[in-house]
Amino acid sequence: MKRKLFPYFLVLPTMIVIILFNVYPILRMLYQSFHQWNMINDMQFIGFDNFIKLASDKVFLQSLGNTFYFVFWNVLLCTGLGLLLAVFLQKNTRFNRFLQSISFFPYVVSLASVSLLWSWIMNKDYGLLNYVISFFGITSQDWLGSPGLAMNSIILISVWKSVGFNVLIFISALQRIPKYIYEAAILDNSGSFQFFRKITLPMISPTLFFITIINIINSFKIFETVQILTRGGPLNSTRTIVYEIYEEGTLFFNVGYASAMGVVLLVILAILTIIYFKTQSKRVQYQ
Amino acid sequence: MGSIELKNITKSYDNKKNVIEDLNLKIPDGSFTVLIGPSGCGKTTTLRLIVGLEEPTSGEVYIDDKSMEKVEPGDRDIAMVFQNYALYPTMNVRENIEFGLINNKVKKEERDKLVTEIAEIVGLEDFLQKKPGELSGGQRQRVALARAMVKKPKVFIMDEPLSNLDAKLRAQMRIELSELHQKMNTTFVYVTHDQTEAMSMATNIILMNDGAIQQHDTPEKLYEDPANLFTAEFIGSPSMNTYEINEIPDYNPPIPEAKYVGFRPSAAEVILNSTSEKMNKNDLIIKVKIITREYLGSEIIYNCESGFGKVYFKTFQKEDMSDENEITLYLPEQKLFYFDEEGKRVHI
Amino acid sequence: MKIVKKSSHLILSLFIFIVFFFPFLWMFSSSLKTLGETLQFPPTLFPEDWQWLNYVDAIQSMPFWNFLTNSLIVTLTTIILQFITTITAAYAFARYRFVGEKVMFGLVMVSMMVPGQLTFLTIFVMFAEWEIINTLPTLILPFAISAFGIFMLRQTFRSIPNEIIEAAKLDNATEFTVIRKVMLPMAIPTLVTLGLLTFIGTWNEYFWPLVLTTNNDARTLPVGIVAMINAEDGTNYHTMMASNVLLVIPILIIYLFAQRHIIKAFTYSGGR
Numbered sequence: 001m002k003r004k005l006f007p008y009f010l011v012l013p014t015m016i017v018i019i020l021f022n023v024y025p026i027l028r029m030l031y032q033s034f035h036q037w038n039m040i041n042d043m044q045f046i047g048f049d050n051f052i053k054l055a056s057d058k059v060f061l062q063s064l065g066n067t068f069y070f071v072f073w074n075v076l077l078c079t080g081l082g083l084l085l086a087v088f089l090q091k092n093t094r095f096n097r098f099l100q101s102i103s104f105f106p107y108v109v110s111l112a113s114v115s116l117l118w119s120w121i122m123n124k125d126y127g128l129l130n131y132v133i134s135f136f137g138i139t140s141q142d143w144l145g146s147p148g149l150a151m152n153s154i155i156l157i158s159v160w161k162s163v164g165f166n167v168l169i170f171i172s173a174l175q176r177i178p179k180y181i182y183e184a185a186i187l188d189n190s191g192s193f194q195f196f197r198k199i200t201l202p203m204i205s206p207t208l209f210f211i212t213i214i215n216i217i218n219s220f221k222i223f224e225t226v227q228i229l230t231r232g233g234p235l236n237s238t239r240t241i242v243y244e245i246y247e248e249g250t251l252f253f254n255v256g257y258a259s260a261m262g263v264v265l266l267v268i269l270a271i272l273t274i275i276y277f278k279t280q281s282k283r284v285q286y287q
Numbered sequence: 288m289g290s291i292e293l294k295n296i297t298k299s300y301d302n303k304k305n306v307i308e309d310l311n312l313k314i315p316d317g318s319f320t321v322l323i324g325p326s327g328c329g330k331t332t333t334l335r336l337i338v339g340l341e342e343p344t345s346g347e348v349y350i351d352d353k354s355m356e357k358v359e360p361g362d363r364d365i366a367m368v369f370q371n372y373a374l375y376p377t378m379n380v381r382e383n384i385e386f387g388l389i390n391n392k393v394k395k396e397e398r399d400k401l402v403t404e405i406a407e408i409v410g411l412e413d414f415l416q417k418k419p420g421e422l423s424g425g426q427r428q429r430v431a432l433a434r435a436m437v438k439k440p441k442v443f444i445m446d447e448p449l450s451n452l453d454a455k456l457r458a459q460m461r462i463e464l465s466e467l468h469q470k471m472n473t474t475f476v477y478v479t480h481d482q483t484e485a486m487s488m489a490t491n492i493i494l495m496n497d498g499a500i501q502q503h504d505t506p507e508k509l510y511e512d513p514a515n516l517f518t519a520e521f522i523g524s525p526s527m528n529t530y531e532i533n534e535i536p537d538y539n540p541p542i543p544e545a546k547y548v549g550f551r552p553s554a555a556e557v558i559l560n561s562t563s564e565k566m567n568k569n570d571l572i573i574k575v576k577i578i579t580r581e582y583l584g585s586e587i588i589y590n591c592e593s594g595f596g597k598v599y600f601k602t603f604q605k606e607d608m609s610d611e612n613e614i615t616l617y618l619p620e621q622k623l624f625y626f627d628e629e630g631k632r633v634h635i
Numbered sequence: 636m637k638i639v640k641k642s643s644h645l646i647l648s649l650f651i652f653i654v655f656f657f658p659f660l661w662m663f664s665s666s667l668k669t670l671g672e673t674l675q676f677p678p679t680l681f682p683e684d685w686q687w688l689n690y691v692d693a694i695q696s697m698p699f700w701n702f703l704t705n706s707l708i709v710t711l712t713t714i715i716l717q718f719i720t721t722i723t724a725a726y727a728f729a730r731y732r733f734v735g736e737k738v739m740f741g742l743v744m745v746s747m748m749v750p751g752q753l754t755f756l757t758i759f760v761m762f763a764e765w766e767i768i769n770t771l772p773t774l775i776l777p778f779a780i781s782a783f784g785i786f787m788l789r790q791t792f793r794s795i796p797n798e799i800i801e802a803a804k805l806d807n808a809t810e811f812t813v814i815r816k817v818m819l820p821m822a823i824p825t826l827v828t829l830g831l832l833t834f835i836g837t838w839n840e841y842f843w844p845l846v847l848t849t850n851n852d853a854r855t856l857p858v859g860i861v862a863m864i865n866a867e868d869g870t871n872y873h874t875m876m877a878s879n880v881l882l883v884i885p886i887l888i889i890y891l892f893a894q895r896h897i898i899k900a901f902t903y904s905g906g907r
Contacts, residue, residue: 103655110883112858113857117658228861
């Protein structure tokens with residue numbers, strides 16, 4: 001009997017943490033989203049009112065749009081540039097490994113550090129970036145302060161930070177392609193672009209797919225750079241879903257309303273996660 | 288010290304078909320007993336039941352007449368050498384050998400003495416600080432042996448210990464294991480599917496098939512005096528030629544129960560002038576056509592076709608007979624084995 | 636043709652180097668300038684006079700040691716707790732068959748995909764009800780397990796041949812001895828990977844300590860530093876960069892020493 005209970009004893013701490021900090025908060029968020037509550041008054045059931053309000057909340061809809069804009073460009077650039085750099089660095093030489101570890105370093109540095117660093121580089125009066133672009137005859141820009149540019153600057157910083165991770169994953173996928181395929185292609189006299197299109201790309205396409213989904217999921221969580229650099233401004237042009245939940249929930253204490261926003265994010269992430277797991281189980285079968 | 292007895296052992300996994308059914312066997316103290324049989328015959332399961340890594344569905348295991356029902360594997364005074372050696376990869380050779388001693392709370396000085404002694408016997412003195420990953424296959428094998436020997440067990444169990452070695456090393460280890468058995472004077476139980484290993488080392492062979500014992504005997508008896516068709520066909524290489532008697536033309540069985548007849552490839556005499564007469568009415572004469580000739584150096588194996596099936600025979604005559612259109616094989620009565628309908632041996 | 640190819644390769648390499656490395660160099664250089672020098676345009680590449688005192692100013696302008704202590708406690712405790720929970724849970728999932736196992740493991744996998752960005756609000760409310768906001772446990776407890784670690788370690792435990800464990804049993808080892816002397820040593824590379832990932836992740840964590848704290852008591856370095864800079868309106872870029880260097884240094888040191896390990900760890904975490 002004691003032996004029968006032993007495994008339960010072993011997984012108990014893990015289960016408590018998961019139930020307390022994953023399962024329960026999600027369920028409670030769902031519950032709260034149907035209520036009006038500001039943490040002071042009693043919770044009040046209001047049905048779908050929060051969601052109806054969301055559908056016509058201009059700021060929320062804008063933050064939703066901003067998030068999608070960010071996700072699209074961030075994923076496209078991270079994946080695309082990552083793949084290009086990986087192809088450029090794929091040969092396993094000391095020099096390439098050095099460049100790879102340089103390009104990966106921003107990824108292991110805190111987003112807070114990266115944001116502070118770029119707030120300095122992108123300073124509109126004394127920033128390095130404006131100095132650099134002056135060589136190309138471009139006038140100084142207010143990178144983080146103009147509504148048309150701020151989100152693009154956030155994307156730039158985000159790509160700079162994360163592209164190294166993509167490079168890493170792509171290089172490991174590229175290096176898994178057996179050598180003899182390259183050798184066969186050399187004997188077949190194939191051009192390098194054709195080789196990339198016909199052989200490399202199909203062979204790393206599972207990796208390409210997975211890294212894209214991981215990038216999408218991670219991009220939807222965009223928050224830190226926004227909070228540190230722009231606080232959602234100027235003119236809400238960098239306001240994102242998570243930032244909106246944060247402000248609504250922990251600054252204005254509209255917990256019910258913020259929970260409803262959380263539910264929207266939950267649905268988006270759940271769909272992506274299901275796609276991720278579905279395709280992952282398929283990939284396991286291939287191996 | 289070290290006799291083993293299995294009484295009415297039945298074993299099944301997940302209530303499926305029995306892997307072993309009503310098995311009874313006695314392994315005498317000090318013997319080198321080899322369990323042999325085709326894969327899936329239950330020999331490894333039998334071994335694991337003795338060690339205690341599996342529990343029988345019913346029946347009991349006795350070691351030195353003591354029931355092992357409630358005795359943990361570690362307390363059975365048994366040591367085991369695994370097929371893949373199962374060395375602890377993170378420990379060096381010394382730690383691998385010592386591990387069991389430490390668990391049994393053997394004192395440090397005593398441990399050092401034992402390890403040095405055993406390392407010398409198996410020739411590992413220079414490798415005690417190495418990790419298994421740095422050793423060759425043969426050296427790993429020796430570590431596995433040393434780890435088993437150091438506990439001075441009553442019973443030594445080996446599960447296909449040589450199967451991962453190359454042919455030359457295997458031949459060498461066979462000799463070393465035999466010597467070791469003589470030196471240590473304990474019971475060895477050894478599982479293999481390789482009959483050369485079984486025949487060369489064993490004092491007793493237990494031949495198994497389909498979870499049941501086919502024959503338990505000395506190597507000589509197993510070869511010379513097989514109890515049934517299965518044993519006759521399993522032991523010996525190439526295996527015994529066997530035929531249904533009524534398919535052989537002009538041959539009448541000497542006893543009515545005999546349904547099958549067989550002879551060893553080495554028993555056939557070649558007669559080139561084909562007009563030979565039977566010296567005895569039960570002798571067998573067959574005409575065959577040679578298909579292939581396998582030259583093995585000291586001997587030659589011919590693979591032939593007769594009207595009623597394949598015939599292998601072995602000869603030491605070096606001249607090539609492949610060009611002969613047809614040759615005649617002569618089998619005297621005393622070289623023939625008869626079996627009844629169930630495959631049981633019948634004697635004249 | 637070859638020369639063109641080679642030199643274009645070199646130029647591109649240099650470009651990669653500058654894009655990814657120069658900002659850090661710039662950070663370091665700026666951290667040693669005077670306020671006046673940072674406000675020069677065009678900027679100077681190297682400081683005219685190296686102002687090491689900027690670091691002292693940075694540290695004194697905030698409860699730095701308090702933040703550092705919080706960071707260290709949170710990071711180390713998280714790693715230790717994760718080791719304990721991960722090892723025990725992974726061992727159970729790898730070596731036992733029990734009722735509800737599949738459901739529980741499914742929960743672990745699902746929890747891997749539930750980000751703090753979804754749960755922080757309710758957890759904040761929950762901790763507020765428990766009246767433990769602004770204490771360190773709020774930053775540690777939710778991360779006391781690592782779903783990824785359990786997944787990874789379970790694979791490692793499963794890949795250990797059964798024969799080795801049986802051999803240990805025959806060597807009269809108790810289950811505890813088997814775990815401690817046989818299985819854990821074999822899992823060390825996995826534990827190092829997990830430890831590195833957790834260290835980097837927790838040390839860098841900004842989101843969680845930001846949303847779960849309302850004052851400096853429990854703030855860790857990243858949140859603390861940013862909060863202090865925001866409080867003073869963020870124009871002192873020289874001390875801001877000095878603080879930033881202090882924040883990056885531990886990661887840089889670990890990266891220099893364990894770079895291969897870290898790259899492998901992240902490859903594994905994403906390449907599944």
